[in-house]
Amino acid sequence: MKTYARYPLYFIVPAFLLYAVLFIYPTVAGFWYSFTDWSSYSKEISFIGLENFKRLFTEGVMQTAIKNTLIYAVAVTIAVNAVGLTLALMLNERTMLGSFYRTAFFIPVVIASIIVGYIFMAILNPDYGILNKTLRGIGLDALAMNWLLDTHTAIWSIIGTEVWKSAGFAMIIYLSGLKTIPRDLIEQAQVDGARYMSRFRHIVFPLLAPAFTVNFLLTVINSLKVFEIVFVLTGGGPGYATEVINTFVYRNFAKGMWGYATSASIMLTLIVSIVAVSLLIVLRRREIEL
């Protein structure tokens, strides 16, 4: 009672109203539309039960999309964190151009994903792109592939593009985690004769646990929602080799099958929620154990 008078609840109203109307309502309405035949073909929207979900799982493309989204998310999470952590550990040492590197490595993070997509379309061009030119230049002609048009390499090319874009973000978070580790602790271990790898395993790694939690969670959540880079680089192709959930949603949205597209995006919402919650539980528990 007393506090509501000092800090009135109406302060929350503008923000909550915006959020409730333009975020919560569409999310909840999405659940309803996913059980309907809402489309550009008929004026009326009628309830059709689980039809959309049955179709999602009998048509086959959605399974491919879910599988690709998961492969993409796992690979991107591992690679972004591996590269980000390596860069952070290197920059935590005294180097010649430390702050220049820090600035440079973060640049791709501030560029729009769609533009990163176009940049890599040029880089991955099979005939003239700088990747294949470099590979041929150092005598690795066999590795110079048709990156985006080959069903086996396409998804890995997209994963590589995302790593290029996001490694700098993970790096900054690891760097700020590393800054919290007292120098004397490491120097003491050095005096005691601990080698780099064992110092890393027993001191640095456990103290970086919160940074790990944050980085893993953020990369997993963001990469499950991937759209722009796939849309620009392959459009989900060749065939459906790189189809992810969000490109599947767009494909059906563009065809005018709005209810069906919504049911696919509901699947994404469910997957993201389940993955985020279970990951949070596991990572928090690990943080406490360490």
Add this chain to the structure above:
Amino acid sequence: MIRNRGARNRLILELCLLAWALVVLVPFYMILVNAFKDTGEAGRFGLGLPSEWKWDNFSVVFQKGKILRGYMNSALIAGCTLVLASLSAALASFSIQRNNRRFTNFIYYLFVLGLVIPVALIPTIKLMMSLHIHNTYPGMVMYYSAVLLPFSVFLLTGFLKTVTRELDDSAIIDGCGPIRMFAIVILPLLKPVMVTACLFIVMSVWNDFMGPFYLLSDSSKWTVTVSVFSYVNQFGTHWNLVFADILIVITPVLVFYFFLQEHIVEGMTAGAVKG
């Protein structure tokens, strides 16, 4: 022997850093030189200087790419979202954090949920149509505010925990009502974190593609990222023009980044570090 190994490790370290710096920077150099070439030469993506500097590429892009239009739309939408989202988030966070009761905590968790759940774009189109804000600037501003509120509330609530209540008390003793207390005492104290939140909001709106791509069918209101997309769709084979277009679009972002680097890095990673 040991010193030798140290020196060798140093060298490997410097070489690795240099290698990643090249991986990151060469693509930007590629855009820069190829934006000045003619179509045939740019299509070979060479890293050499243009045999003839084609400055007209930029005037062509400015005319056909609707870039100025895109810039103005992005600036307008980002600017309005910035004011609406940051102020309403600050007000809400203040009440949520200070009350700290079951009801306000519940609202806080509803906001946090928005950090994880993907935006439901297709139902949003229908909602905007029935509210008559579809294809309008206010509609986009409200959409972005709603989507960016979770992060702002999360960030501000976390920061408010570190702002002592004693100042609130003395403001009340001085006879301030809640609104004056917020405007005169609290808001100035929030300045550093408001800067962080604002930069996050601006960068998010500027770089977003999915929002306007789904929600704006009226091309005269497209933001700069969507104008790049429609430009590439039309002139995709003219890589010199595509690179010139990309160069024009990313230059302000890069300039902005170099001048406000610390704040931008903070803005984009703050929630993560403090969470």
